[in-house]
Amino acid sequence: MANDKVISLRIKRQDGPKTAPYWEEFHIPYKPNMNVVSVLMEVRKNPVNLQGKAVNPVVWECNCLEEVCGACTMLINGVPRQSCAALIDKIYEQTGFGKQITLAPLTKFPIIRDLMVDRQRMFENLKRVKAWVNVDGSWAINRGPRFADREQRWAYAISRCMTCGCCQEACPNVSNKSKFIGPSHIAQVRLFNTHPIGEMQKEERLNALMLEGGIQECGNAQNCRQVCPKEIPLTKHIAAMNKETIKYAFRRWRYKDSSGQ
Amino acid sequence: MNEKSNFLIRRIHSLLAIIPVGLFLCVHLCLNSASLLGGEDGYTWYLNVIKFMKSAPLVWAAELIIIAIPILVHMIYGLWIVYVAKNNVLNYRYGNNWAFYLQRITALVATAFLVVHVILQRFLEHEPGAVLESLALTLQNPLYFILYAIGFLAVAWHFTNGLFTFLISWGVTVGDHSQKVCRVISLGLFVVFACWGIAILSVIGGFIPGFGFENI
Ligand code: HEM
Ligand code: SF4
Ligand code: SF4
Numbered sequence: 001m002a003n004d005k006v007i008s009l010r011i012k013r014q015d016g017p018k019t020a021p022y023w024e025e026f027h028i029p030y031k032p033n034m035n036v037v038s039v040l041m042e043v044r045k046n047p048v049n050l051q052g053k054a055v056n057p058v059v060w061e062c063n064c065l066e067e068v069c070g071a072c073t074m075l076i077n078g079v080p081r082q083s084c085a086a087l088i089d090k091i092y093e094q095t096g097f098g099k100q101i102t103l104a105p106l107t108k109f110p111i112i113r114d115l116m117v118d119r120q121r122m123f124e125n126l127k128r129v130k131a132w133v134n135v136d137g138s139w140a141i142n143r144g145p146r147f148a149d150r151e152q153r154w155a156y157a158i159s160r161c162m163t164c165g166c167c168q169e170a171c172p173n174v175s176n177k178s179k180f181i182g183p184s185h186i187a188q189v190r191l192f193n194t195h196p197i198g199e200m201q202k203e204e205r206l207n208a209l210m211l212e213g214g215i216q217e218c219g220n221a222q223n224c225r226q227v228c229p230k231e232i233p234l235t236k237h238i239a240a241m242n243k244e245t246i247k248y249a250f251r252r253w254r255y256k257d258s259s260g261q
Numbered sequence: 262m263n264e265k266s267n268f269l270i271r272r273i274h275s276l277l278a279i280i281p282v283g284l285f286l287c288v289h290l291c292l293n294s295a296s297l298l299g300g301e302d303g304y305t306w307y308l309n310v311i312k313f314m315k316s317a318p319l320v321w322a323a324e325l326i327i328i329a330i331p332i333l334v335h336m337i338y339g340l341w342i343v344y345v346a347k348n349n350v351l352n353y354r355y356g357n358n359w360a361f362y363l364q365r366i367t368a369l370v371a372t373a374f375l376v377v378h379v380i381l382q383r384f385l386e387h388e389p390g391a392v393l394e395s396l397a398l399t400l401q402n403p404l405y406f407i408l409y410a411i412g413f414l415a416v417a418w419h420f421t422n423g424l425f426t427f428l429i430s431w432g433v434t435v436g437d438h439s440q441k442v443c444r445v446i447s448l449g450l451f452v453v454f455a456c457w458g459i460a461i462l463s464v465i466g467g468f469i470p471g472f473g474f475e476n477i
């Protein structure tokens with residue numbers, strides 16, 4: 001090898017969902033402009049650990065490679081972020097060149113293998129809060145009304161959420177002790193309740209947001225806001241939905257009768 | 262709609278913390294400030310306030326409905342909330358995450374403090390002079406003074422930081438700006454409460470002479 005500079009990796013591995021985790025170190029020849037995904041690809045090409053032993057290649061997920069799918073999210077030096085967007089040179093700018101980089105799977109999701117976790121829970125919860133616009137009905141909605149410009153701006157920012165799980169990872173109230181659906185989903189309800197057609201199912205979403213594991217589980221630690229790679233102001237959307245759910249709770253009670261509405 | 266949810270209890274927990282528990286805390290501090298009144302007569306003023314409060318009609322009903330039940334509800338459900346959180350301040354060292362963590366630590370300290378405080382000041386002594394005397398004698402001991410001060414500071418943090426989170430939980434402060442302003446106000450209030458409470462404790466413990474407590 002012409003180049004003797006190496007990238008030193010320490011990876012938290014786990015052979016299966018139920019087996020014990022262990023740490024393994026790898027050295028990869030340094031090249032400029034690498035990111036964590038390309039480093040992991042090098043590991044896959046030549047899966048030999050620091051002790052020189054041939055091991056199973058490290059498993060991880062990735063898809064879009066441009067920070068829009070969220071599949072490659074993992075803990076990089078303890079911080080949840082997308083490995084495709086984690087540039088090695090940028091990391092070294094902060095830690096110093098050649099400093100060992102640790103990679104670990106997200107801790108709030110079941111581990112499938114190595115760095116690959118099962119994020120299904122987030123998708124189930126998106127269904128629970130009906131985070132979509134209903135267009136299939138018994139009558140034609142046609143194009144429907146348009147978003148007002150002033151709402152469109154902040155709503156667009158929420159629509160960039162890729163269900164990556166960073167905010168869920170950082171939230172102290174998302175844990176196996178609670179069923180909290182997490183910050184991202186509260187923002188999604190705000191998005192679809194603001195959408196001119198989505199608004200027609202507003203109550204259903206508010207209702208879902210107040211069920212077990214709903215918005216009430218937030219305790220305002222505000223970590224979610226800090227770690228979101230899409231810089232969605234989650235705390236603002238949570239506070240706004242706090243108000244909406246309380247208003248809705250009163251309304252639901254005042255209108256309640258045998259007709260159910 | 263009929264599905265089980267903790268939404269209501271969580272909001273009741275939050276509301277009770279302000280009305281009546283937080284309001285009671287403020288009234289309680291105001292009444293205890295009688296000890297700071299009238300120079301040498303601080304002791305006499307304070308004694309009279311205790312006598313008055315003890316003799317008010319239906320005071321036991323007020324204690325039960327305005328104080329005991331709300332605090333117990335807030336405390337018991339609060340302990341559950343403390344249990345549920347998976348604190349991570351070492352990985353996410355943001356100011357608000359520390360505040361969140363402290364809110365839980367102070368909840369535990371406040372629980373211990375309130376149990377001791379209520380037993381000593383409400384259940385062990387009943388006659389106003391004796392209540393005051395036992396409190397003053399306890400606070401004269403520097404160790405107990407410090408423990409008492411820590412207990413009070415925990416309550417003060419818990420209440421003032423709680424005001425900040427309450428405003429978010431009820432959707433009053435929504436954007437970054439109002440939340441930041443209220444964060445500063447809540448920190449300022451903490452300092453005010455801290456100085457206020459420690460002043461009362463110091464006077465009753467005789468550490469600040471001239472209010473008629475040092476001769477107990
Ligand atoms: C002097 C008595 C107390 C006062 C004045 C008080 C006040 C408050 C206030 C104002 C809040 C904020 C509510 C919100 O964010 O919506 C709060 C939250 C909280 N309190 Fe208390 N509290 C007291 C005692 C206790 C005790 C003894 C516990 C025992 C465990 C406790 C546990 C909690 C917890 C866990 C929270 C956080 C709730 C959340 O973030 O959702 N509090 N308290
Ligand atoms: S603000 Fe709420 S949702 Fe966001 S990290 Fe804190 S507790 Fe979790
Ligand atoms: S809100 Fe941000 S951090 Fe949370 S899942 Fe969406 S993109 Fe990821």
Ligand code: FES
Pocket residue numbers: 061062063064065066067068069070071072073082083084085
């Ligand atoms: S691969 Fe899609 S976000 Fe990284």
